[in-house]
Amino acid sequence: MSHRGWFLMFLGAAVVAGCGGGTTQASPNPLTTVAARPLPSAQMSQWLSFDAASKTAAFTIVANAQGNDNSFNFNGYTHGALVITVPKGWNVTVHCSDDPAAAYAHSCTVVSGLESKTPAFPGASLPDPTGSGFVAAGESKAFTFTPDSPFVGRFACLLIGHEAAGMWATFQVTSGSQPSLGTKL
Numbered sequence: 582m583s584h585r586g587w588f589l590m591f592l593g594a595a596v597v598a599g600c601g602g603g604t605t606q607a608s609p610n611p612l613t614t615v616a617a618r619p620l621p622s623a624q625m626s627q628w629l630s631f632d633a634a635s636k637t638a639a640f641t642i643v644a645n646a647q648g649n650d651n652s653f654n655f656n657g658y659t660h661g662a663l664v665i666t667v668p669k670g671w672n673v674t675v676h677c678s679d680d681p682a683a684a685y686a687h688s689c690t691v692v693s694g695l696e697s698k699t700p701a702f703p704g705a706s707l708p709d710p711t712g713s714g715f716v717a718a719g720e721s722k723a724f725t726f727t728p729d730s731p732f733v734g735r736f737a738c739l740l741i742g743h744e745a746a747g748m749w750a751t752f753q754v755t756s757g758s759q760p761s762l763g764t765k766l
């Protein structure tokens with residue numbers, strides 16, 4: 582087949598794929614749990630406390646943490662590298678804190694994916710996370726929610742441009758027995 586023939590075949594395939602939309606194309610299972618390596622215990626205990634008997638967990642998520650050239654980080658991590666794992670049905674409190682030396686204000690929300698601006702679970706956000714709900718440098722605000730179904734999504738800052746700059750962590754709800762903080766494998 583000529584070079585031109587191959588090109589036309591490729592073009593045709595691209596058009597077919599483009600017309601398929603989301604209805605016919607298989608997408609990866611969104612509930613595939615993200616594998617993570619637990620953070621060192623010193624960091625883990627600094628940012629996570631929990632009680633298995635009462636099924637409660639408290640995370641401290643530090644926005645714009647120092648030590649990373651990218652201000653748009655949570656606890657020093659960007660682009661989903663930090664993995665927050667919570668067992669289904671637990672009561673989760675998030676202390677959304679902006680580093681005292683932060684360059685910018687930030688906000689915290691659990692969302693289902695990129696571009697989503699609404700909390701994935703009732704209460705899983707600071708109020709008004711795209712507007713007045715931010716935390717300024719040195720400030721901390723908390724919210725509490727109970728994720729009741731398996732989930733793999735994002736913990737993101739919804740201020741304009743921040744998520745696109747990398748300001749999101751992976752957030753997942755699993756059937757595991759305890760919460761954890763880790764880094765994506």
Ligand SMILES: [Cu+2]
Nearest residue numbers: 687688738743
């Ligand atoms: Cu931000």
